[in-house]
Amino acid sequence: NSYQPNPSGSRCSSSIFVLSLRSEAMIAEASARDSSVEWIVGDIDRLPFEDGEFDRVSARHMLYYVDDLHSALREIARVTALAGLFMATTNAARSTPLIHDLYLDLLRAFGLPPKQHAAGEFHTENARASLQAVWPHVEETILDNAFVFTSPEPIVRYVATLLPSVEGTDAEMRGEMVAWLEAEAASRLRVLGGTWRDPKVVGLYRCFHNG
Secondary structure (H helix, E strand, O other), X not given: OEEEEOOOOOOOOOOEEEEOOOOHHHHHHHHHHOOOOEEEEOEOOEOOOOOOOEEEEEEEOOHHHOOOHHHHHHHHHHHEEEEXXXXXXXXXXXXXXXXXXXXXXXXXXXXXXXXXXXXXXXXOOOHHHHHHOOOOEEEEEEEEEEEEEOOXXXXXXXXXXXXXXXOOOOHHHHHHHHHHHXXXXXXXXXXXXXXXXXXXXXXXXXXXXXX
C-alpha cells in the first residue's frame, strides 16, 4: 500500500509505503533504492496510523494476497480522510490463463503442490461488491488487455518472479525450475505459431467516503 498524508495531519508530505510484517528484507531493499520516502513495516489488519490520517491511499495488485479482505478494507477506510480517496487495482479471476497454466505445470513437474497466483479472493468479478461493503461510493473501470510475447524470455522472467514465494524450494531447485521454464516456454511458443497472447483483464477502483 502507499499513503499520501493529509496536510492537516501530523505526517510530513512524503509518501509512505507499507508492507506486511514478513517483508523486512523488501523494506530494506526499497529503502536503499529510495530514501526520499518513509518506508514502514506494518500489518494491513492493524495499520499503525491515526484515523483519517491520509488523503490518498492506494493498494495496487496486492489485496488478493490479504487473508481477511474485509478487515483490511475497513482499516484502509479508517486511515483515509473523510474527503480522501482510496484507489485499488486487481486482475480478473482467470487473468493470463496461459501463464497460469505454465506456472501450475511447473509446480507439478517438480512435485510441488498447486498454488494459485495473483487472483486470490479479490478480483474483478467480486471487487466492486467487496469494496461497496465498506465504501459508500465506488467507481469501477475495467481494462480488457493482453500480454503479447514473441520470444520466451519475458515469459520465463514473469513466471520466475513467482518462485521465491513457493515453499519447499531452495536456490538450486529454483535454478532447475528456471531451466525447465526456458525449455517449456519456448516449446509452447512454437506451438502457438510464435505469438503468445495472454488475456489480462484489470480493474481500477476509486473509493470515497463522500460522493
